[in-house]
Amino acid sequence: MKQINRRDFVKASAMTTLAVAAGASFISSNSSAALRVASRGKRDIRVGIIGCGGRGTGAGGNALEASPDARIVAYGDLFPERIASAQKGLASFGERSKVDPAQCFTGFDAYQGVISVPCDYVILATPPGFRPTHFSAAIAAGRNAFVEKPVAVDPTGIRTMLAAASEVDAKNLRVVAGTQRRHEWCYLEAMQRIRDGAIGRVVAARVFWNMGSLWNVKPDPSRSDVENQVRNWLYHTWLSGDHIVEQHVHNIDIANWAMGIGAGGTESSGRRLAASHPNRCIAVGGRQARVDTREFGHVFDHFAVDFEYAAAEADTTPRFALSMARQQDGTSGRVEEIIYGTTGLARLSSGSAEITGERPWVFKGPNNNPYVQEHIDLQKAIIDGTPLNETAQVAQSTMSAIMGRMAAYSGSEITWDDAVADPMNLMPPSLQFGPFPQASVAIPGQTSQPH
Numbered sequence: 001m002k003q004i005n006r007r008d009f010v011k012a013s014a015m016t017t018l019a020v021a022a023g024a025s026f027i028s029s030n031s032s033a034a035l036r037v038a039s040r041g042k043r044d045i046r047v048g049i050i051g052c053g054g055r056g057t058g059a060g061g062n063a064l065e066a067s068p069d070a071r072i073v074a075y076g077d078l079f080p081e082r083i084a085s086a087q088k089g090l091a092s093f094g095e096r097s098k099v100d101p102a103q104c105f106t107g108f109d110a111y112q113g114v115i116s117v118p119c120d121y122v123i124l125a126t127p128p129g130f131r132p133t134h135f136s137a138a139i140a141a142g143r144n145a146f147v148e149k150p151v152a153v154d155p156t157g158i159r160t161m162l163a164a165a166s167e168v169d170a171k172n173l174r175v176v177a178g179t180q181r182r183h184e185w186c187y188l189e190a191m192q193r194i195r196d197g198a199i200g201r202v203v204a205a206r207v208f209w210n211m212g213s214l215w216n217v218k219p220d221p222s223r224s225d226v227e228n229q230v231r232n233w234l235y236h237t238w239l240s241g242d243h244i245v246e247q248h249v250h251n252i253d254i255a256n257w258a259m260g261i262g263a264g265g266t267e268s269s270g271r272r273l274a275a276s277h278p279n280r281c282i283a284v285g286g287r288q289a290r291v292d293t294r295e296f297g298h299v300f301d302h303f304a305v306d307f308e309y310a311a312a313e314a315d316t317t318p319r320f321a322l323s324m325a326r327q328q329d330g331t332s333g334r335v336e337e338i339i340y341g342t343t344g345l346a347r348l349s350s351g352s353a354e355i356t357g358e359r360p361w362v363f364k365g366p367n368n369n370p371y372v373q374e375h376i377d378l379q380k381a382i383i384d385g386t387p388l389n390e391t392a393q394v395a396q397s398t399m400s401a402i403m404g405r406m407a408a409y410s411g412s413e414i415t416w417d418d419a420v421a422d423p424m425n426l427m428p429p430s431l432q433f434g435p436f437p438q439a440s441v442a443i444p445g446q447t448s449q450p451h
């Protein structure tokens, strides 16, 4: 992993500002603020990691790449071997990734240990079922956060997240979410052009995450139900939310972002904070390829959702987004978002963006590494004291995906208001290794309480 120097840090901050804000006076004042921070540079940026798997380790590296002044001060994971592997994975950062064993915490309460260590922000990267508890504890303790997506798996978790989102502002904290497309320059420039009318009024979207299968961990009879499920978390809805939530949330987030622009948006303290959500949806889904419940739990392997959004300003007809997510080997892969307007369309995916229609445009770069940019933006907001709170935005996108899953599992059309208010809480009553029979596969029309 390449370490960026202070000059790169300043450049990257300024580029994002350019793409997001587009306004000469704002850019120059913001760039010089970054320069001031960088040149004085006396301040360590201390980071704690909760969930030291693939992404926790990756995000830790991104935090260290974002600034030469960043260092890891605490690790927490359910399993000690994950902390060891994270430290190994980050060893190229030398002293900046080494942590005293007294500040490494294991078990279900590891998050409390990490939060107790003084730090500038925590990275939350466990399976998402735990996120609402970890996030609300971090915010209650006054910690800024980098919160991986998705941020919940059920409406109860979403309500916890939304309550904590208000506390973020009240406590003057900063939060960046792991929906990295919101920090990628090609997306930011495309959205700015859409905002400026490049495709006319936004009327529809099609968003896809179609791919083959992912990793799985076979159950070990010497382990408890809970341990086996946590180690194989992608395949249990109480932990992952199912792949429509765990993975496809990225693409649904882009539909929400674009529809928010079309609706006039609710953008307040920064354009990337635009938030919108569908008002209702109907969905189909099921499992055909991954049918072994021992290996693949009870999640589906395909979903298709028809999301309905409110009419755009000055329009009367509702708008729609088609969402499709599939994890089946041997099928066509497609990961992208297409936004339709009255005079053109925008085609977006990681690393590329183009607009066709009356005002054609192709993103020619330079593009950034959005995973590092997330940390540059968070660190800069913390140091400069500028507002940055992506909690509500990512909670809305997560809830949109949960609503799609609820509609597919149950076979019923669902409104946003009903879905958000649903009492569903998928977490076990007490968190410990022990018996916890896995849920059965949902059957539309028969599954009244989606699980």
Ligand SMILES: NC(=O)c1ccc[n+]([C@@H]2O[C@H](COP(=O)([O-])OP(=O)(O)OC[C@H]3O[C@@H](n4cnc5c(N)ncnc54)[C@H](O)[C@@H]3O)[C@@H](O)[C@H]2O)c1
Binding pocket: 050, 051, 052, 053, 054, 055, 056, 076, 077, 078, 079, 082, 107, 108, 110, 111, 125, 126, 127, 128, 130, 148, 149, 150, 178, 179, 180, 230, 246, 247
């Ligand atoms: N933004 C992205 O592009 C992106 C990419 C990959 C993963 N993710 C997200 O990051 C999160 C983690 O995914 P991953 O791929 O790193 O999974 P992973 O299985 O590699 O890592 C998860 C880690 O969390 C630990 N853990 C589980 N329960 C815990 C608990 N209660 N307390 C503390 N630690 C616990 C596990 O032991 C494991 O080390 C997920 O929400 C996933 O959706 C985001």
